[in-house]
Amino acid sequence: MSVIRSGRPMDWRQVCAVANGENLELSADARARIGAARKLIEQIVARGIRAYGVNTGVGALCDVVVSREKQHDLSHNILMSHAVGVGAPLGAVETRAIMAAAINNFAHGRSGVRVELVERLVALLEAGCVPDVPAFGSVGYLSHMAHIALVCVGAGQVTWRGEHMSGAQALRRLGLEPLALEAKEGLSLVNGTPCVTGLAALALQRAERLFDWADVVAAMSFENLGGQVAAFDAESLAFRISPGLVHVGERMRGALTGSGLLASALGRRTQDALSMRTIPHVHGAARDVLATAAEVVNRELASTTDNPIVAGTPEVPQVFSQAHAVGASIALAMDSLAAAVAQVAAMAERRLDRLVNPLVSRLPAFLAQAGGTRSGFMIAQYTAASLVAQNRREAAPASLDGGVTSGLQEDHLCHATPAALKALAVIENSNRIFGIELLAAVQAYDLQPNDGERAPYTQALYQQVRGVLPTYRDDRPLADDMTRAFHMISDDGPPPLPGPLRTQVPSGTYVADSVVPVGAGTPASANDMLPTAVGT
Structure with missing residues (x-):
């Protein structure tokens, strides 16, 4: 049995169902919305329209313009610098709840990430591959999702089938390649309230x-x-x-x-x-x-x-x-x-x-x-x-x-x-x-x-x-x-x-x-x- 993220957003009981082991699937219209939003980002990049975190720095660096050639680096580096959690990792149920809420958020079609990135999170859920997410260190919403997203690019640590391993090793075992993040994706991966919403x-x-x-x-x-x-x-x-x-x-x-x-x-x-x-x-x-x-x-x-x-x-x-x-x-x-x-x-x-x-x-x-x-x-x-x-x-x-x-x-x-x-x-x-x-x-x-x-x-x-x-x-x-x-x-x-x-x-x-x-x-x-x- 699966929870399907369709044209309607998930509710809290569906998030709990995924957290407790149900699979999560993206409907065709959810994929279409995600893809349409990505086209908007591509146009923003192509036309040089100034957009926070797309072609500028983040936080207090929001007025620093980032060239098109460096936007991949910006996305990748956001994950590395924002993965600052401390303490014991969350349980598998808690981490899965956060991931389900993040997928739901992207499926609104307003973030501009690629469908492939959202599907990577879905694949980790389906495989039961749980990223290590330190419980503490966030004043709002940044560090928890950063640690989850590290696995998508072949970094971080996971627990899979009772074995603790690197994110890169887990991707190899799953037959997946690390993703190279594109414009805005790093920011969207750490942004928003999926961590608090899932918990x-x-x-x-x-x-x-x-x-x-x-x-x-x-x-x-x-x-x-x-x-x-x-x-x-x-x-x-x-x-x-x-x-x-x-x-x-x-x-x-x-x-x-x-x-x-x-x-x-x-x-x-x-x-x-x-x-x-x-x-x-x-x-x-x-x-x-x-x-x-x-x-x-x-x-x-x-x-x-x-x-x-x-x-x-x-x-x-x-x-x-x-x-x-x-x-x-x-x-x-x-x-x-x-x-x-x-x-x-x-x-x-x-x-x-x-x-x-x-x-x-x-x-x-x-x-x-x-x-x-x-x-x-x-x-x-x-x-x-x-x-x-x-x-x-x-x-x-x-x-x-x-x-x-x-x-x-x-x-x-x-x-x-x-x-x-x-x-x-x-x-x-x-x-x-x-x-x-x-x-x-x-x-x-x-x-x-x-x-x-x-x-x-x-x-x-x-x-x-x-x-x-x-x-x-x-x-x-x-x-x-x-x-x-x-x-x-x-x-x-x-x-x-x-x-x-x-x-x-x-x-x-x-x-x-x-x-x-x-x-x-x-x-x-x-x-x-x-x-x-x-x-x-």
């Missing part, structure tokens, strides 16, 4: 999965702590206008339908702690941020982010040399998403603390099987608190970092790619936090003094975890269990909720979705949680 698409995918887990793990903690299910009453939640809140409330009701534990807790308290009763509000707000961020990423994929942009006809070529390569909107979106995820995870740690604290949980201290000689989840909560603090640091807005580069020519920086990298880091930390909460919630079920039955959904999830991890008795390193739970959350979504429920679409709308029923129908109010009287 942002992955951030959306991973955040969406995390939020699905967040709802159901929170439901397990809520059930263990005997929460007041009125917090998820549809009539009550309708007073606040938020698609995300309504969606989360519906999911919580679906997850907790038929809970004997909650039925026996009705009326125990007037209201619960905020980490329990604001689950729809906080998780819902985060889903609203996710929907907005998805719209921004899709708009970015539908936009030409290059400088300069070419348009017009071969008879009257036009050059637009402005700032479409700057990713202010997507930087702000990634900063917002990181903060939203961090807040959801911070509240998870508060519920975890309640689970291990016997003063509020009515459970054995720290969920230990025997007090005194066993510490249970005491120190696991420390780990979660540490990750929450790290998230707080990572969630500081990258888009406000600023800075001055290129001899005052580029004196406002949005740090879009670092914003996406930080969002990915926050999501990974949060997966670990929810993994710990999941383990604690399952352990709490084992120690639950209330003999009421669990909801069918939470019972199914409990059994899924216990199918691979036995009750914790301080009999093995807890870190190993935490790693298993982390992969359970990061690698796949949770079991489907009782349905039909509504599934959020990142555009901010909602559609009906049929899911596998796990329990009874969704209750309309807290009263529906009460046991049905029999024989009266």
Whole structure:
């Protein structure tokens, strides 16, 4: 199965599909658009029309005219001088996402690169040949794509079929010759926002999965702590206008339908702690941020982010040399998403603390099987608190970092790619936090003094975890269990909720979705949680 870049731009889910291994193909009309734009560049070169990065230097050297004979050198040298990334390389999925976004950008037909160059990137994707792309060193968008593009000219390093080799060696094995770059191609290869857009698409995918887990793990903690299910009453939640809140409330009701534990807790308290009763509000707000961020990423994929942009006809070529390569909107979106995820995870740690604290949980201290000689989840909560603090640091807005580069020519920086990298880091930390909460919630079920039955959904999830991890008795390193739970959350979504429920679409709308029923129908109010009287 392949993703086809046709007359329509790719969306973020298609970018993720390619990142995760699907092939990417160029349609005939996409090739035609790319070829037409190249003809415009050829006319600009032939007529000596002044165009940034085509026949001038770049950055602060934009007023230095480059002769036609030197334009190949300019393109080639841009790759060499801009490949300045540092640190460990990105993963294969992240690099493929960037490459997919770059191909999508060129397929708009406004950059002026040759079809052969775009096809070279497609060929690397199809072969599973992944360039080494150092993760850090970019204030915007330059270094990541430069390291990818090095392979096209027979430089750089790649990993292919588990073997690390030079770009030149990889091309030989693939039966390909290094490309000699022509006018503007070097600049277009490093320009625009493909790096942040590709990474942002992955951030959306991973955040969406995390939020699905967040709802159901929170439901397990809520059930263990005997929460007041009125917090998820549809009539009550309708007073606040938020698609995300309504969606989360519906999911919580679906997850907790038929809970004997909650039925026996009705009326125990007037209201619960905020980490329990604001689950729809906080998780819902985060889903609203996710929907907005998805719209921004899709708009970015539908936009030409290059400088300069070419348009017009071969008879009257036009050059637009402005700032479409700057990713202010997507930087702000990634900063917002990181903060939203961090807040959801911070509240998870508060519920975890309640689970291990016997003063509020009515459970054995720290969920230990025997007090005194066993510490249970005491120190696991420390780990979660540490990750929450790290998230707080990572969630500081990258888009406000600023800075001055290129001899005052580029004196406002949005740090879009670092914003996406930080969002990915926050999501990974949060997966670990929810993994710990999941383990604690399952352990709490084992120690639950209330003999009421669990909801069918939470019972199914409990059994899924216990199918691979036995009750914790301080009999093995807890870190190993935490790693298993982390992969359970990061690698796949949770079991489907009782349905039909509504599934959020990142555009901010909602559609009906049929899911596998796990329990009874969704209750309309807290009263529906009460046991049905029999024989009266």
